[in-house]
Amino acid sequence: MSQSQLITITQTAIDKVKEFSKNEQKQCAGLRVYVAGGGCAGLTYGMALEDKSSNDDIIIETSGLKLFIDPHSAKYLQGSSIDYLESIESSGFKINNPNVRSTCACGKSVSV
16 A cells, blocks of 8 residues: 555545644644554544654655654554544544444544
């Protein structure tokens, strides 16, 4: 799978990242997307605005936004997509990962 197929991000999510960056008056180099150990199912997703990439990051650029993904997280995120959803109940980023075997009851943690 090529780097461009590692993870995709919708235009809605790109626009929201740029909005957050502007609201924080922060010139970010990109968005870090990662997987960390934790949660009741074993893994949790994380995202953060970053000033710069790390030497070993996989960098994917889409519509003027750079995604930084470390090699450890890349193996869990393969084929995933990021979207931003807004509803009356809640709003936030949603990672759709085809590799997930199970999630916890609260939906914040996954098993891959």
